[in-house]
Amino acid sequence: MARIEIIDQTLRDGNQSLWGMRMQAGMALPVCDLIDRTGYSVVDFVGSSMFEVMVRHARENPWEGLDLVVQSLPRVRVRAGMRCHGIITMSVTPDDLMDLWVQRLCEHGVRSFWIHDPLHVNVDKLHRLARVANGHGAEVVLALMYSVSPVHTEAFYADAARRLSASPHVDRLILYDMGGIMTPERARAIIPGVVAASNGKPVEVHSHNVTGLAPLVYLEAVNAGLSILHTCSRPLANGSSLPSIDMTLRNLRLHGHTTGIDESLLAPVAEHFERVARAAGFPTGVPVEYDAWMVEHQVPGGMTGTLKNQLAQHGMGERLDEVLMETARVRRELGYPAMATPFSQLVGVLAVMNVVTGRRYGSIPDEVIQYAYGWYGPPVAPLDPEVMDRIDSHPRARDFRGTRPPNPTLAEIRRQYGNVDDDELILRFLVAEDHIEAMKRAGPVRRDYPALGSSELQRVHDMMSASTARYLEVAADGLRLELRR
Amino acid sequence: MAHIEFIDQTLRDGQQSLWGMRMRAGMALPACPLIDRTGYRVVDCTGSSIFEVLIKYCRENPWEGLDRMIAAMPRSRVRAGMRSNACVTFAITPDAVMDLWVRRLCAHGIRSFWIYDVLFNIDKMHRLARVAKEAGAEVAGAINFSSSPVHTDEYYGARAAELSASPDVDTLLIYDTAGCLRPERVGSLVAQVRANGRGKPIELHSHNVTGLSTWTYLEAIRHGVTILHTAARPLANGPSMPSTEIMLRNIALDGHTHGIDEALLGQVSAHFEAIARTYGLRVGVPNEFDLSAYAHQIPGGMTGTLRNQLAQHGMADRLDDVLDETAVVRKELGYPGMMTPFSQLVGVSAVMNIVTGKRWSVIPDEVIQYALGYYGTTVAPVEPHVMERIEAAPRYREIKASPPENPSLEEVRRRNGNVADDDELLLRAVVPIHDIEAMRAAGPLRLDFPTLSSPEADFARELMRIANSRYVQVASAELSLELSR
Numbered sequence: 001m002a003r004i005e006i007i008d009q010t011l012r013d014g015n016q017s018l019w020g021m022r023m024q025a026g027m028a029l030p031v032c033d034l035i036d037r038t039g040y041s042v043v044d045f046v047g048s049s050m051f052e053v054m055v056r057h058a059r060e061n062p063w064e065g066l067d068l069v070v071q072s073l074p075r076v077r078v079r080a081g082m083r084c085h086g087i088i089t090m091s092v093t094p095d096d097l098m099d100l101w102v103q104r105l106c107e108h109g110v111r112s113f114w115i116h117d118p119l120h121v122n123v124d125k126l127h128r129l130a131r132v133a134n135g136h137g138a139e140v141v142l143a144l145m146y147s148v149s150p151v152h153t154e155a156f157y158a159d160a161a162r163r164l165s166a167s168p169h170v171d172r173l174i175l176y177d178m179g180g181i182m183t184p185e186r187a188r189a190i191i192p193g194v195v196a197a198s199n200g201k202p203v204e205v206h207s208h209n210v211t212g213l214a215p216l217v218y219l220e221a222v223n224a225g226l227s228i229l230h231t232c233s234r235p236l237a238n239g240s241s242l243p244s245i246d247m248t249l250r251n252l253r254l255h256g257h258t259t260g261i262d263e264s265l266l267a268p269v270a271e272h273f274e275r276v277a278r279a280a281g282f283p284t285g286v287p288v289e290y291d292a293w294m295v296e297h298q299v300p301g302g303m304t305g306t307l308k309n310q311l312a313q314h315g316m317g318e319r320l321d322e323v324l325m326e327t328a329r330v331r332r333e334l335g336y337p338a339m340a341t342p343f344s345q346l347v348g349v350l351a352v353m354n355v356v357t358g359r360r361y362g363s364i365p366d367e368v369i370q371y372a373y374g375w376y377g378p379p380v381a382p383l384d385p386e387v388m389d390r391i392d393s394h395p396r397a398r399d400f401r402g403t404r405p406p407n408p409t410l411a412e413i414r415r416q417y418g419n420v421d422d423d424e425l426i427l428r429f430l431v432a433e434d435h436i437e438a439m440k441r442a443g444p445v446r447r448d449y450p451a452l453g454s455s456e457l458q459r460v461h462d463m464m465s466a467s468t469a470r471y472l473e474v475a476a477d478g479l480r481l482e483l484r485r
Numbered sequence: 486m487a488h489i490e491f492i493d494q495t496l497r498d499g500q501q502s503l504w505g506m507r508m509r510a511g512m513a514l515p516a517c518p519l520i521d522r523t524g525y526r527v528v529d530c531t532g533s534s535i536f537e538v539l540i541k542y543c544r545e546n547p548w549e550g551l552d553r554m555i556a557a558m559p560r561s562r563v564r565a566g567m568r569s570n571a572c573v574t575f576a577i578t579p580d581a582v583m584d585l586w587v588r589r590l591c592a593h594g595i596r597s598f599w600i601y602d603v604l605f606n607i608d609k610m611h612r613l614a615r616v617a618k619e620a621g622a623e624v625a626g627a628i629n630f631s632s633s634p635v636h637t638d639e640y641y642g643a644r645a646a647e648l649s650a651s652p653d654v655d656t657l658l659i660y661d662t663a664g665c666l667r668p669e670r671v672g673s674l675v676a677q678v679r680a681n682g683r684g685k686p687i688e689l690h691s692h693n694v695t696g697l698s699t700w701t702y703l704e705a706i707r708h709g710v711t712i713l714h715t716a717a718r719p720l721a722n723g724p725s726m727p728s729t730e731i732m733l734r735n736i737a738l739d740g741h742t743h744g745i746d747e748a749l750l751g752q753v754s755a756h757f758e759a760i761a762r763t764y765g766l767r768v769g770v771p772n773e774f775d776l777s778a779y780a781h782q783i784p785g786g787m788t789g790t791l792r793n794q795l796a797q798h799g800m801a802d803r804l805d806d807v808l809d810e811t812a813v814v815r816k817e818l819g820y821p822g823m824m825t826p827f828s829q830l831v832g833v834s835a836v837m838n839i840v841t842g843k844r845w846s847v848i849p850d851e852v853i854q855y856a857l858g859y860y861g862t863t864v865a866p867v868e869p870h871v872m873e874r875i876e877a878a879p880r881y882r883e884i885k886a887s888p889p890e891n892p893s894l895e896e897v898r899r900r901n902g903n904v905a906d907d908d909e910l911l912l913r914a915v916v917p918i919h920d921i922e923a924m925r926a927a928g929p930l931r932l933d934f935p936t937l938s939s940p941e942a943d944f945a946r947e948l949m950r951i952a953n954s955r956y957v958q959v960a961s962a963e964l965s966l967e968l969s970r
Contacts, residue, residue, distance in 0.1 A: 209773070212696040212697075212699075212771060212773075212774060213700075213774070214774075215773065215774035215776075216697075216774055219776070237773075238773055243773065243774075244773060247773045247774065247775060250775065250776070250777060251774070251775065251776040251777075254776045254777055254780065255776070286770050286771070287696060287770065287771040287772060287773045287774075288771055289693075289696075289699055289721075289722060289727065289728060289731040289771050290696065290697070290699035290700045290727075290731070290735070291699075291731060291734060291735065292703065292734075292735045292738045292739075293734060293735075293738055296738060
């Protein structure tokens with residue numbers, strides 16, 4: 001019988017896993033008060049990729065959206081997340097800018113951070129960011145990024161837990177299973193060592209329900225003494241997202257555990273997001289069949305869709321399974337990086353190119369060369385010698401061998417971007433200026449999102465353009481539809 | 486590395502679990518030639534409850550439909566299933582009628598049977614197996630899995646020894662109606678069945694209620710199961726079995742082989758998806774893991790029935806109480822396996838106990854018959870305090886004085902107005918005569934079940950579903966659209 005703390009991931013990872021981060025502030029604001037009163041300790045909300053997507057695709061100022069959401073969540077700690085060495089996919093960000101990012105988020109009311117390094121080697125960077133966040137009164141959670149490989153053993157995670165939790169600025173650890181590949185057995189095997197090594201700091205659990213096993217992992221974690229779980233409102237749960245709050249509560253209750261969650265508030269929130277999904281044409285999460293291949297290739301759920309699209313562009317849509325298997329092989333050859341940003345993308349891009357061109361490592365992106373030369377820290381296992389040879393003999397190798405990523409000071413960065421305020425500076429670092437201009441032209445952030453109307457009309461429009469008939473009449477279920485040209 | 490065979494459950498348990506047995510022969514026939522060429526070991530197709538539903542609710546002659554389907558699957562061994570001591574209803578069916586069922590089904594082309602009895606009346610099971618074998622069919626003897634302190638691996642080992650002793654039993658079928666056979670249990674269970682099964686192949690049939698059956702199947706193969714029951718994707722998952730599609734993927738990863746022509750699966754699934762969409766039938770989706778499934782072990786379809794019963798008493802909010810009560814009643818009644826007729830019997834008692842507010846104040850006749858051993862010896866004794874209530878029930882004396890009869894076929898014929906035609910006699914054993922007359926009045930078998938398929942029509946249906954207004958008119962320069970309710 002334990003008291004379990006629940007962290008809400010509806011607005012962040014549910015949105016990221018199922019809606020491609022397209023949730024605008026106005027889609028969340030109408031239910032923020034309900035979420036605020038549900039009894040979550042923390043509501044995860046933001047990250048730099050979401051900032052990028054909001055500016056580029058929604059033409060919405062993410063700082064303004066963040067302020068509105070933080071204001072409507074006064075009772076909970078709002079969380080942001082980041083990779084320790086980068087706020088833009090694939091590249092390495094200067095330390096000063098990372099620190100500024102944390103400071104600005106704190107100024108805007110973020111009170112909790114989860115920070116990760118997929119290789120678990122840049123402990124100095126992790127602890128530096130932890131100190132900055134802690135100094136602003138925010139809680140810091142460092143992540144153990146779960147992966148399966150000969151090097152990702154129980155001892156590996158216990159050791160990482162010991163090193164990561166060693167700073168006084170680290171409040172908690174989180175066991176983070178982004179690929180949803182943790183099995184209950186592995187949870188049973190890994191958790192005791194992690195707990196023993198975490199310097200008495202609580203360990204949260206975050207597992208994507210990609211194989212349908214995450215709820216079992218949560219129960220194992222609770223059996224092993226952990227008591228902080230991540231869940232989503234039902235429409236944004238399951239599939240490539242996390243378990244639902246509803247089922248998690250049900251399962252916990254059967255084991256006699258309690259939470260402080262007010263269950264009467266769950267349904268209105270879920271109904272709201274269902275309406276938004278319908279109106280915006282976004283998918284809602286459904287559980288998936290247990291697919292053992294997910295564990296084999298470890299490609300995060302959201303990324304499978306990207307790979308599928310890339311292959312389709314080359315007219316090779318039917319070769320997805322081959323690419324997934326190639327992904328597993330490339331990952332092994334690159335020394336088993338955990339499949340999280342930026343490595344999931346690097347491995348995925350290489351796998352697609354290997355399959356599409358028919359020549360393995362025929363072309364090698366700069367970032368792979370940088371990785372091989374330690375820009376992201378030393379790989380957890382050595383690269384395959386043949387692949388290392390290919391990298392060494394690549395024309396670009398001499399540009400990166402023995403170098404470190406540029407690490408300009410904030411003063412230098414400011415000089416580069418002109419005299420703008422810090423929030424604007426960060427936006428300019430994340431996206432091109434014309435996107436920011438377009439965002440500003442689009443006006444202030446909308447406070448709501450019309451749940452009915454536009455998408456139906458869009459469908460009608462699609463139907464009109466798809467139909468070649470001069471007249472179409474369909475009748476069913478007491479409804480009649482007529483289409484005339 | 487094993488060679489795995491598949492038994493298709495699309496037409497039988499897939500539609501029983503998801504469509505309430507409402508699949509008309511005309512809905513299946515377009516897919517039958519494909520299923521026939523897919524390479525299944527057996528295609529399960531029918532049972533007496535399907536006969537009942539087709540007559541009562543679809544007004545369709547089940548013999549006629551069966552003939553058509555068997556004719557459309559000339560390469561396949563088509564299966565029927567039966568309880569050892571009854572067709573449909575709670576009542577005990579005379580042996581002579583059961584034997585007649587088997588013979589008539591064989592005359593119509595059935596070449597495989599699965600025979601079950603939750604209380605393991607081995608004599609009756611063996612007698613039916615002999616009748617089937619004499620008529621040219623193979624027989625799977627079912628071992629109904631249930632989770633309780635008395636249903637140990639040793640218990641099932643002993644049943645496997647008894648069942649397999651007859652030369653007329655060809656395979657042993659581990660049958661998990663409630664989907665509560667967990668991956669960590671299946672190994673030791675299969676080992677016991679195998680050790681006592683005289684080398685007969687072992688089939689596994691597990692409803693994917695918790696989402697774990699897929700995984701259970703993989704574990705089972707590692708321990709010697711070589712025959713899996715699956716369904717086409719739209720009729721798989723949720724209360725049904727794992728899909729054929731996912732199992733082929735998963736067994737390939739473990740290096741097992743199969744004889745299924747995967748190219749045909751997509752067409753079959755597309756057909757049943759179109760049928761489901763057009764006729765408003767449910768498509769199976771995986772469930773999120775729900776721990777409570779293990780506690781009450783209620784078959785998937787029955788939860789809906791319980792909900793309806795409670796709604797009739799204006800107590801729909803008490804479903805969770807009834808589910809809890811089901812677990813208690815099952816224990817008190819000596820842990821009968823939760824399958825027809827006992828799942829209903831336990832469920833009805835639980836509803837009565839909750840609705841009346843006084844436990845065991847109302848005792849259905851069937852519970853008295855069960856306690857008197859009319860269905861066979863109970864697995865564990867009925868608890869004394871409940872036995873007292875049963876013996877004190879008003880109907881107890883009367884029921885005790887009239888144990889089930891076992892009239893000869895001649896006697897059965899005489900009681901049914903000397904019906905000359907055996908097929909007709911069997912229909913009368915299943916439904917009241919007025920239902921048979923109504924079925925005849927409905928005319929010949931309906932073969933045509935058109936499906937909507939154009940994208941425009943799909944859009945229109947979708948639009949009709951989401952539009953709330955009674956009247957919608959949209960006009961552009963080119964087109965005008967009207968929608969009215």
